[in-house]
Amino acid sequence: QVHLVQSGAEVKKAGSSVKVSCKASGGSMDSGGSFSNFGVSWVRQAPGQGLEWMGGIIPLFSATNYAHNFQGRMTITADKETGIAHMELSSLRSEDTAIYFCARSEFERIFRGRTYEFYYYGMNVWGQGTTVVVS
Amino acid sequence: EIVMTQSPLYLPVTPGEPASISCKSNQSLQHGNGNDYLDWYLQKPGQSPQLLIYLGSYRASGVPDRFSGSGSGTDFTLRISRVEAEDVGVYYCMQALQTPTFGQGTKVDI
Numbered sequence: 454q455v456h457l458v459q460s461g462a463e464v465k466k467a468g469s470s471v472k473v474s475c476k477a478s479g480g481s482m483d484s485g486g487s488f489s490n491f492g493v494s495w496v497r498q499a500p501g502q503g504l505e506w507m508g509g510i511i512p513l514f515s516a517t518n519y520a521h522n523f524q525g526r527m528t529i530t531a532d533k534e535t536g537i538a539h540m541e542l543s544s545l546r547s548e549d550t551a552i553y554f555c556a557r558s559e560f561e562r563i564f565r566g567r568t569y570e571f572y573y574y575g576m577n578v579w580g581q582g583t584t585v586v587v588s
Numbered sequence: 589e590i591v592m593t594q595s596p597l598y599l600p601v602t603p604g605e606p607a608s609i610s611c612k613s614n615q616s617l618q619h620g621n622g623n624d625y626l627d628w629y630l631q632k633p634g635q636s637p638q639l640l641i642y643l644g645s646y647r648a649s650g651v652p653d654r655f656s657g658s659g660s661g662t663d664f665t666l667r668i669s670r671v672e673a674e675d676v677g678v679y680y681c682m683q684a685l686q687t688p689t690f691g692q693g694t695k696v697d698i
Contacts, residue, residue: 494688496637503678503680503690503691503692503693504629504631504637504680504682504690504693505690506682506687506688506689506690518687520687520688521589521687554636554637556637559642561621561623563619563621572619572625572684572685573684573688574625574627574642574643574682574684574688575627575639575642575643575648576627576629576637576639577639577642577648577649579636579637579638580636581636582636
C-alpha cells in the first residue's frame with residue numbers, strides 16, 4: 454500500500470518562499486514505492502474553497518508542467534530513486550494561504566507536432582496535505 | 589483554459605436512493621486517441637480527495653461498484669446507484685486534456 458507523507462505545516466511572511474516535501478513510502482519500487490512510473494501533481498485548496506491544480510512532474514522524463522497562475526514562481530522537483538518530491542512557491546502572498554496536497558498521477562506521453570505532451574490524470578494516491586499560512 | 593461546470597452544487601440524498609451529478613466542459617475532453625480526459629474525485633469531510641473515476645468511466649481501484657461514470661465529449665455524469673451514509677462529501681470533476689482544472693464541487697449530504 455503506497456502512502457504519500459508530506460512535510461509539516463508552515464507559517465510564512467508575505468514575500469518569502471515555502472518548500473513542501475512529499476515522500477512515497479510502502480509498495481515495491483515497481484508498484485509505486487518510488488515515482489518511477491508515475492507523475493506527481495500538486496493541488497491546493499484555499500480555506501473553504503475548491504481544488505486547484507498547480508503543476509506536476511514526470512520524474513521518468515524530468516518533465517514539469519505548471520498552471521499558468523503559478524508559472525515563474527513555482528518549482529517542482531522529484532527524485533525517482535528516493536521517491537521524494539518537492540514543491541517550492543515563492544513571492545508568497547496572503548492568497549497563497551491554503552492546504553497543499555501532493556498526489557501520485559497516472560500520465561500519458563503523446564508525441565504531437567514536434568514535441569511530447571504530458572497528460573496528468575487519475576490522481577490515485579494523495580498526501581495528507583500541508584497547511585501553509587501566509588501572514 | 590477549459591472551464592468545468594458542475595450541477596447541482598448541493599445535492600441532498602437519501603440512503604438507498606440513487607444520485608447523480610452532472611459535469612460539463614466548455615470544450616470537448618476527447619483526445620484523438622479516443623480517451624476522454626475526465627476524472628471524478630470525492631473529498632470527504634476533513635480528508636484528502638480520493639479518486640473515484642478516471643478517463644470518464646474507469647472505476648479506480650477499491651471504489652465500490654455503486655459508483656459509475658459516463659459521458660463523452662463535453663457532458664459527463666457521475667452516478668451513485670444506492671447512496672450510503674459514507675458517500676457524503678464534496679464531489680469534483682477534473683479535466684485533464686489540458687492543464688487540469690476542477691469543477692466547483694458538488695456537496696452531497698444526507
